[in-house]
Amino acid sequence: MTTGPQQRLEKFRLSGGSIREIDPQSETEIDLVASRMHQTLIDVLGEEKGGSMYTTEWLRQRVLWHLDSKNTQAKIFLTSNQNGGITGHAIARIERAEDGTKFGYFSTVFVEAKSRRQGIANALLLQVEQWFVENQMPKSVYNTAETNTKLIDLFKEHGYKITDAQSEMVQLTKEIPLTESTSQS
Numbered sequence: 001m002t003t004g005p006q007q008r009l010e011k012f013r014l015s016g017g018s019i020r021e022i023d024p025q026s027e028t029e030i031d032l033v034a035s036r037m038h039q040t041l042i043d044v045l046g047e048e049k050g051g052s053m054y055t056t057e058w059l060r061q062r063v064l065w066h067l068d069s070k071n072t073q074a075k076i077f078l079t080s081n082q083n084g085g086i087t088g089h090a091i092a093r094i095e096r097a098e099d100g101t102k103f104g105y106f107s108t109v110f111v112e113a114k115s116r117r118q119g120i121a122n123a124l125l126l127q128v129e130q131w132f133v134e135n136q137m138p139k140s141v142y143n144t145a146e147t148n149t150k151l152i153d154l155f156k157e158h159g160y161k162i163t164d165a166q167s168e169m170v171q172l173t174k175e176i177p178l179t180e181s182t183s184q185s
Contacts (some may be wrong), residue, residue, distance in 0.1 A: 004157070005122050005126070005157060005158060007119075008119035008122040008123075009119055009122055009123055009126060010119075011118060011119040012079075012118060012119035012120060012122065012123040013123075015081070015082065015118055015119075016081060016082025017079055017080065017081060017082070017087070017118070017119070017120065017123065018079065018080050019077050019078070019079050019080075019123060019124065019127050020077070020078055020080070021075060021076065021077060021078070022067070022076040022077070022078050022089070024067045029078065029086070030060060030063050030064065030067075031060060032086060032089075033063050033076060033078075033089050033091075034056060034059040034060040034062070034063050035056065035059075036089060036110040036112070037054075037059045037062070037063070037108055037110070038050075038051070038054070038056060038059055039110065040108060040109075040110045041053050041054070044144065044145045044147065044148045045145055045147075063076065063091075066091055066093060066107075072093045072094070073093060073094040073135070074091065074092065074093035074094070074107075075091075075092050075093075075128075075131055076089060076090070076091050077089060077090045077091075077092075077124060077127050077128065079111075079120050079123060079124060081115065087111060087112055087115040087118075087120055088109070088110055088111035088112060088115065088120045088121065088124060089108075089109070089110050089124070090106070090107075090108065090109045090110075090124035090125070090127065090128050091106075091107040091108045091109075092104060092105065092106050092107060092128040092131060092132070093105050093107060094135060094137065095141075101138070102137060102138075103137055103138060103139045103140070103141055104128070104129075104131075104132030104135070104137035104139065104140040104141065104176070105140075105141050105142075106125075106128055106140055106141065106142040109121055109124050109125065109151065111124075121151065121154055122154065125154065125155070125158055126158075128140070129158075129174075129176070132176055133176060133178070136178055137176055138175065138176055138178065139173055139174060139175050139176055140160070140173070140174045140176055141171060141172070141173050142155055142160065142171070142172045142173075143169055143170070143171050143172075144169065144170060144172070145168055145169055145170075146165065146168050146169060146170050147168070152170065152172065155172045155174075156172070158174065159174050160172040160173060160174040161173060161174070
């Protein structure tokens, strides 16, 4: 039986799952997100390519870069289970296109292996989209490897379309309709 985004969100909530922003003062949370960024590369690109792409320290500095408002406008969201264990994360930021227009950029999403198929990635995607709406972003963009079919399928289910494909990567884009309440704020 296939479940849609709303059923998966309900499953996530009923399981006691919650979403919050990362604690920027927590070295443990920063290190965890950096290590899971590394794991994402390995999961998607394989040990040889993904494992050697970035050092752990570079990834840690990248997490810190996202947390510094002098660098970018970004959020790092964490999901927790009912026991408080961190089960996943998503990193999102506001970017500018070459023509100067802003858009929401969904940088990364990760769910620990034992917590997959519980609606966590779905909940993170919806949380990031909500933040983009709050910031009046006209579209959301996500890049991933063309082999990352489960995540590509999830994004497509949420209305994303492949808008570019090159060098074994695809770009998924979704136009975000701004409601009157968001366009006037």
